[in-house]
Amino acid sequence: MNILLTGAGGQIGADLVGALVAAGHRVVATDLRPQAAGQGATWRTLDVTDAAAVDAVIADERPDTVFHLAAILSASGERTPAQAYAVNQTGTWNLLEACRIHGVTRFIFTSTIAVYGPGLPDPCPDDVPLHPTTMYGVTKASGELLCEYYWKKHGLDCRGVRFPGLISAALPGGGSTDYALFMYVDGIRHGGYESFARADTRVPLMYMPDGVRALLELAAAPRPQLSRCVYNIAAFSPRADQIAASVARAVPGIRITYAPDPLRQGILDSWPRALDDRLARDDWGWRAAYSLDAMTDDLVPKVRALLDQRAGLAP
Ligand SMILES: NC(=O)c1ccc[n+]([C@@H]2O[C@H](COP(=O)([O-])OP(=O)(O)OC[C@H]3O[C@@H](n4cnc5c(N)ncnc54)[C@H](O)[C@@H]3O)[C@@H](O)[C@H]2O)c1
Structure with missing residues (x-):
């Protein structure tokens, strides 16, 4: 396939x-x-956010499939809501319009658990009233609706997943679930971490290899098998102190403490604790492969390598 990604540097x-x-x-x-x-x-x-530039690139590259990743994430979006609106809302509109005009076949959307608001069932199914509390969640809920609209109105084959917080060997980048990744990164580089989330915080998380595989499998699924455009996908939902214990098993001697930050704790408390991903399992055979401890075993050497590489690059 001929594929174009937005936000590919993230x-x-x-x-x-x-x-x-x-x-x-x-x-x-x-x-x-x-x-x-x-x-x-x-x-x-x-x-x-530049509609003319988006149109020109899609016209020039003529992709069959667009993976739309560009976004401002939850915690960053609360600090810069106008920018989050421009990138997440207008940017998604610009992409969908360019795809419609230039005959792109398939549009892959990356949604999030932030579309949900407080007080939902645990685990949370796909179809519940969406009352997000952040600009990020508002714009992603709107993006999901736009995907459905373009599929039903224009036949643009829009598909997407609601990702849990994703963890990979990367430096944390402005999401509210960054406390989990910081436990690995700062645990290894500083011997400890003061978590901005309470010890009993529990939200859905996923290891990146599962997240990437989900996008590839959903993009390749035959359309007649799909009963909807956007799907919950789930892996594990540990408490923050369970993540700390898993990291401590692989990095002995680390010290994790807790000093909740009101902004990010408020966002985390508004999200579901676990997702029901039955529809993704039934429709396209989705299954997460990594548990929390399996992720830790795979991730710790990768974070060490990333930090060594960055230290080598430092002046
Ligand atoms: N990482 C997660 O835990 C997570 C969870 C749920 C959903 N998602 C979704 O997955 C997608 C990718 O997430 P990520 O973790 O790679 O995010 P990221 O913040 O690491 O990367 C986003 C990328 O978008 C780019 N970007 C920002 N403004 C832009 C603009 N105006 N035009 C073009 N690019 C712009 C940034 O430069 C960045 O490289 C996002 O849509 C996000 O909402 C991520």
Whole structure:
């Protein structure tokens, strides 16, 4: 396939671009700034808030499939709501319009547990009233509705997942679930971490290899098997202190303490504690492979390698 990604320089793009190239696809990766490491893709600069630029790139590259990753995430979005609206809401509209105009076949959307609001069942199914408490959640809920609209009205085959908080060997980048990744990163580089989330915080999380595989499997699923556009996917939902225990098992002697930050704790408390992903399992055979401890065993050496590499690059 001929694939174009937006926001490809971020946490998911760092793993997804390589996976798409390895699967034999022609990949055009776009982001605000060009990337040094190409991973076998062609890189172009693209600001998704610029409708004319989005139209020009889609017209020029003629992708079959667009993976739309560009976004401002939850905690960052509360600090810059106008920017979150411009990137997440207008940017998604710009992409959908360009895909419609230029005959793109498939549009892959990356939604989030932030579309949910407080007081929902545990685990939370796909179809419940959506009352998000953040600009990020509002714009992602709207993006899901736009996907359904373009599918039903224009036949643009829109598909997406509601990701849990994703954890990978990367430096934390502005999401409210960053406390989990910081336990690994700061646990290894500083011997400890003061968590901005309470010890009993419990939200859905997933290891990145499962997240990338979910996108690849959903993108490849035959459309007649799909009963909807956007699906919950789930892996594990540990308490923060259970993550700390899992990290401590692999990195003995680390010290994790808790000093909740009201903004980010408020966001975390508004999300469901666990997701019901039955529909994704039934429709396209989704299954997470990694448990919390399996993730820890795989992740710790990768975080060590990332930190060593960055130390080597430091002046
Ligand atoms: N990482 C997670 O835990 C998680 C969870 C749920 C959903 N998601 C969704 O997955 C997608 C990718 O997430 P991520 O973790 O890679 O995020 P990220 O913040 O690491 O990357 C987002 C990328 O978007 C780019 N971007 C920002 N503004 C832009 C603009 N105006 N034009 C073009 N690019 C722009 C950034 O430069 C960045 O590289 C997002 O849509 C996010 O909402 C991520």
